[in-house]
Amino acid sequence: MLKISSPEKLRELSLEAKEEGLTVGLVPTMGYLHEGHLSLVRRARERNDFVIVSIFVNPTQFGPGEDLDKYPRDLARDEALLDAAGVDLLFIPTPEDVYPEGFQSVVHLEHITKPLCGAHRPGHFDGVCTVVLKLFNMSAADDAYFGMKDYQQLKVIERMVKDLNVGVRIEGMPIIREPDGLAMSSRNKYLSDPERQRALALSKSLDKAEELVGGGLIEPAELISEVRSVLEAANLEIDYVELLGAENLDRIESLKGNLLLAIAAYVGTTRLIDNRVLVAR
Numbered sequence: 001m002l003k004i005s006s007p008e009k010l011r012e013l014s015l016e017a018k019e020e021g022l023t024v025g026l027v028p029t030m031g032y033l034h035e036g037h038l039s040l041v042r043r044a045r046e047r048n049d050f051v052i053v054s055i056f057v058n059p060t061q062f063g064p065g066e067d068l069d070k071y072p073r074d075l076a077r078d079e080a081l082l083d084a085a086g087v088d089l090l091f092i093p094t095p096e097d098v099y100p101e102g103f104q105s106v107v108h109l110e111h112i113t114k115p116l117c118g119a120h121r122p123g124h125f126d127g128v129c130t131v132v133l134k135l136f137n138m139s140a141a142d143d144a145y146f147g148m149k150d151y152q153q154l155k156v157i158e159r160m161v162k163d164l165n166v167g168v169r170i171e172g173m174p175i176i177r178e179p180d181g182l183a184m185s186s187r188n189k190y191l192s193d194p195e196r197q198r199a200l201a202l203s204k205s206l207d208k209a210e211e212l213v214g215g216g217l218i219e220p221a222e223l224i225s226e227v228r229s230v231l232e233a234a235n236l237e238i239d240y241v242e243l244l245g246a247e248n249l250d251r252i253e254s255l256k257g258n259l260l261l262a263i264a265a266y267v268g269t270t271r272l273i274d275n276r277v278l279v280a281r
């Protein structure tokens with residue numbers, strides 16, 4: 001596995017691969033890899049001839065007081081995992097490589113960034129979209145892979161690609177969970193053992209919601225209130241519990257069609273997110 005930090009070199013190597021007729025797949029990450037990331041890498045390995053993984057803890061998507069400085073890092077372990085997964089090229093730029101002096105551009109999307117994490121983490125999606133578009137341009141990727149745990153991020157990126165005629169095919173991959181249901185996340189590392197137990201309330205509340213909708217519950221407010229009670233019973237501090245249209249994240253009036261039930265909650269000081277797409281008839 002080749003390891004580089006220069007954006008110019010990345011583009012050069014990727015274009016060389018494409019000239020040889022290879023397809024290029026990109027998996028953008030912030031490192032501290034888990035099975036969720038590795039499922040994206042495996043998918044890229046399956047579909048693409050030349051697989052690039054980027055590791056970059058992007059400072060512009062963290063707000064003041066968020067966990068940029070303490071975001072978990074273990075490059076040696078990440079490298080070993082990626083090498084074993086058959087990755088061709090690991091791109092690890094520095095903040096200066098990505099944002100050289102004088103940098104002043106921002107990619108901003110309107111409506112789809114307004115609810116959920118967009119409302120609770122101002123500027124977050126500007127940072128995500130800007131870095132992701134840069135990674136697309138630097139890597140000249142044909143395909144890029146994102147996890148559905150960050151469901152809003154996936155939808156925002158799909159929208160950006162459509163709106164700006166970006167020639168990258170986006171593929172979303174299912175959430176990978178621990179055997180007990182906890183959605184895999186690099187931030188799970190912050191949890192103490194008792195907190196990890198309490199964090200199970202996120203996936204349990206989604207299970208309950210799915211059961212209720214399957215059983216014919218049709219009131220959005222009632223469903224949200226049931227989900228909130230499961231989270232509150234575990235002493236989690238709720239950031240949001242919202243039910244939106246799964247395609248465009250627009251407001252809904254009734255429980256009908258494909259709906260996104262999305263949660264963000266604090267377990268102690270750790271903010272976790274989880275979601276489920278519910279199919280209501």
Ligand code: PAF
Pocket residue numbers: 028029030056058061128131132150153
């Ligand atoms: O999902 C992430 O890890 C990040 O938001 C991404 C897509 C790598 C952009 O920094």
